[in-house]
Amino acid sequence: MRYSRQIILQEIGEIGQQKLQDARVLVIGAGGLGCPVLQNLAAAGVGTIGIVDGDVVEETNLHRQLLYTLKDCGKRKAEIAKKAILELNPEISVTAFSEFFTVQNAIQIVGEYQIIVDCTDAIAVRYLINDVSVTKRIPMVYASIHKFEGQVSVFNYKNGPSYRCLFPEQEGLNAVPNCVESGVLGVLPNTLGTLQATEILKIILEIGTVLSGKLFIYDALHFQTQIIDFAKKPKMIEKGIINGIKLLNSKNPEADLSPKAFLEKCNQLGIVVIDVRELDETPEFKGENIIQIPLSELEEYSKKLDKNQEIVLFCQTGQRSLAAMNYLQKSGFVGVFHLGRGIESLKNQI
Numbered sequence: 001m002r003y004s005r006q007i008i009l010q011e012i013g014e015i016g017q018q019k020l021q022d023a024r025v026l027v028i029g030a031g032g033l034g035c036p037v038l039q040n041l042a043a044a045g046v047g048t049i050g051i052v053d054g055d056v057v058e059e060t061n062l063h064r065q066l067l068y069t070l071k072d073c074g075k076r077k078a079e080i081a082k083k084a085i086l087e088l089n090p091e092i093s094v095t096a097f098s099e100f101f102t103v104q105n106a107i108q109i110v111g112e113y114q115i116i117v118d119c120t121d122a123i124a125v126r127y128l129i130n131d132v133s134v135t136k137r138i139p140m141v142y143a144s145i146h147k148f149e150g151q152v153s154v155f156n157y158k159n160g161p162s163y164r165c166l167f168p169e170q171e172g173l174n175a176v177p178n179c180v181e182s183g184v185l186g187v188l189p190n191t192l193g194t195l196q197a198t199e200i201l202k203i204i205l206e207i208g209t210v211l212s213g214k215l216f217i218y219d220a221l222h223f224q225t226q227i228i229d230f231a232k233k234p235k236m237i238e239k240g241i242i243n244g245i246k247l248l249n250s251k252n253p254e255a256d257l258s259p260k261a262f263l264e265k266c267n268q269l270g271i272v273v274i275d276v277r278e279l280d281e282t283p284e285f286k287g288e289n290i291i292q293i294p295l296s297e298l299e300e301y302s303k304k305l306d307k308n309q310e311i312v313l314f315c316q317t318g319q320r321s322l323a324a325m326n327y328l329q330k331s332g333f334v335g336v337f338h339l340g341r342g343i344e345s346l347k348n349q350i
Contacts, residue, residue: 002091003045011207017045023204026050026110028101028129029119030081032189033143033196035067037117040197042085046204048093049085050113053077054100054341064186100318100340101125102256106132107247115200118142119193122319124326127243130155130163134237135244141199143192148185148221150192153211154199160212164236188220255325256340257312263346265312265337266290272305273312274298276324277343281316285343295320299327307333314339 007017023046027034030053041049057065057072057080067084068077078096086094097109101120110116110132118129118140126142133140133156140155142163155163195216202208217226257265265271266287275285276295293301295315305311311333313321321338328336339345 002089006044012205016205016207019204019206020045020201021047023115024048024050024113025115025117025200025204026052026113027117027119028052028125029121030065030067030077031055031061031119031121032064032145032184033193034117034119035065035081036190036193037119037197037200038081038085039067039088040194041200042089042092042094044197044201045089046092046200048095048113050095050097050109051078051081052097052099052101052109053081054098064184064189066190100256101128102340103128103247104255110136110138114138115203116140117196117200119196122322124319124323126163126167127169131240131243132247134162134240135248139203141196141203143196145184145189145192147183148188148219150188150218150220152192152195152199152216152218153214154203155212157203157210157212161230161232162237162240164240165233166215166230168233168236169239185220191220192218255337256318257337258340259345262312262314262339265310271310271312273314274324276313276315276320283343285314285346295324298324302328302331302333305333307331308335309333310335310337312337312339314343316342317344318342 003017006012007014025041025046027037027049030038030051034053038049038051055077057068057075057077059073061068062070067081072080076098078098082094082096099105101109106128115138116129116133118126120126129140139157140163142155143150143152153166155161199211202210213230215228215230217228266273266289271289273287273290275290275292276298278294279292311328313324315321318339318341321342325336325338
């Protein structure tokens with residue numbers, strides 16, 4: 001009875017519904033995009049769903065992240081999202097990973113999932129998702145939003161183009177955008193997340209035309225849409241596979257620091273702690289071994305640092321410090337860590 005209205009569709013039927021039941025989908029990010037994706041996958045009967053998010057619910061989330069209510073503020077998003085979609089459909093299996101998706105845990109988390117859904121807002125994480133996806137030969141369903149606009153595509157689908165083919169990675173830190181919130185219309189991520197869910201169901205059911213090699217662009221303010229074709233670039237595919245293989249063979253220590261571990265390192269002699277925020281950002285966080293080097297200046301400043309020096313980075317939310325950490329690691333620095341959820345995670349610590 002639950003699925004009867006979609007089972008009667010000729011393109012789905014009981015066989016299609018069984019495909020949905022057997023599918024294993026990993027959703028990375030349980031925020032504005034992740035909420036509608038999770039709601040729609042659960043309602044459609046996707047049998048196994050993984051949720052990855054190390055963040056907690058905040059009141060500022062509530063105008064767009066409709067899985068959460070005011071009473072959920074301060075609680076782990078992944079756990080609350082799991083509870084919410086199981087209430088929607090108790091017949092499915094849901095696993096919550098209350099952690100951020102990093103180079104240290106990526107391969108372990110992805111495991112046997114068949115599709116990865118990118119619902120993040122961190123560019124560095126998108127490259128990581130792509131590299132895992134292309135290495136494991138599973139599709140990556142992508143969306144991103146900004147103010148009143150959004151875009152959707154499917155990467156690594158049946159040997160198709162990758163995220164890197166459309167957005168080649170910029171090596172310099174000056175290319176990394178500031179992650180300070182620029183605002184978003186609340187309904188926008190729900191629209192884009194629903195489009196992502198549509199692509200996921202088409203992939204599972206093997207019906208319709210999948211947005212592989214195509215970027216769908218949506219302007220909500222003027223109700224305009226556009227589809228741009230893009231080509232596969234073998235060198236970009238190769239780069240993703242090489243990075244993915246490195247991940248498979250990696251034995252790096254955990255580089256995302258908890259608030260407690262971060263504060264301990266701030267008090268240790270011989271460790272350089274770098275605040276990569278802009279000079280006017282608050283709250284201030286100062287200490288004897290803390291220096292403030294904005295992200296845009298870190299590339300030049302890093303030339304003065306010993307590559308064997310232990311370095312700890314932090315910013316407001318963890319996105320810029322993650323980009324900085326990735327850059328320094330690629331530049332040959334061997335002992336780099338960052339505060340996983342940024343200075344905002346210290347609110348209850350100091």
